[in-house]
Amino acid sequence: MSIDSSISPANFLGFLSLLAYILTLLPSSLRIGFPVFKKAKFIANLLKYRRQLGILAFLVALVHVVLIVIKRNVDLFDLQTYSISVEGTASLIIFALLAFTSNDWSVKKLKKNWRRLHQLTYTAIFFLFWHIQEKMSGHWNLLTPVELICMTAIIALFLKRRWIEYQKQYYQQAKK
Numbered sequence: 001m002s003i004d005s006s007i008s009p010a011n012f013l014g015f016l017s018l019l020a021y022i023l024t025l026l027p028s029s030l031r032i033g034f035p036v037f038k039k040a041k042f043i044a045n046l047l048k049y050r051r052q053l054g055i056l057a058f059l060v061a062l063v064h065v066v067l068i069v070i071k072r073n074v075d076l077f078d079l080q081t082y083s084i085s086v087e088g089t090a091s092l093i094i095f096a097l098l099a100f101t102s103n104d105w106s107v108k109k110l111k112k113n114w115r116r117l118h119q120l121t122y123t124a125i126f127f128l129f130w131h132i133q134e135k136m137s138g139h140w141n142l143l144t145p146v147e148l149i150c151m152t153a154i155i156a157l158f159l160k161r162r163w164i165e166y167q168k169q170y171y172q173q174a175k176k
């Protein structure tokens with residue numbers, strides 16, 4: 001398979017949104033998966049700007065979609081547009097829900113449900129992996145392998161984190 005060296009602005013924005021999203025996932029996944037990172041300064045900085053990064057990921061993804069819509073000459077207000085990419089639309093809805101509730105007011109109002117809602121961020125990992133490999137199938141550019149490698153790494157990190165959390169819970173229950 002040949003790799004295209006030209007990258008359209010829409011694709012570049014898809015890449016940037018993905019990058020910002022991955023940065024929001026890194027702190028907690030790295031701290032639990034690899035405790036040596038617990039006190040790392042870059043983790044503390046990523047945690048500090050996590051909300052802003054999430055909002056940025058949503059806004060950039062929105063422009064990615066608008067540019068795709070313009071390129072394909074389809075109507076943004078026609079539901080058919082979103083069937084171009086069901087998994088992309090699902091990811092965008094998740095990004096929107098997270099962006100709109102990334103504030104202290106929502107944390108207070110939604111209480112326990114806020115945590116539940118924000119767990120959706122992990123569902124988006126799988127939707128986005130599907131999105132990239134499906135939409136770019138047969139016409140990869142220089143960004144596509146980088147995106148797929150990053151997504152595979154973040155999925156592995158997420159699974160490691162879930163395994164550690166499951167073990168902790170199992171031993172705590174066994175102690176009771």
Ligand code: HEM
Nearest residue numbers: 011014015017018061082084085088089091092135143144
């Ligand atoms: C959170 C939302 C989304 C993110 C983060 C995202 C990200 C991406 C990324 C990273 C790529 C691959 C770029 C490359 O390797 O060059 C891509 C491709 C694509 N996306 Fe999205 N996307 C999102 C939502 C959507 C939605 C809602 C649609 C359509 C309604 C869409 C349509 C497409 C299409 C058609 C392509 C392939 C472009 C091509 O053929 O070159 N995306 N997206």
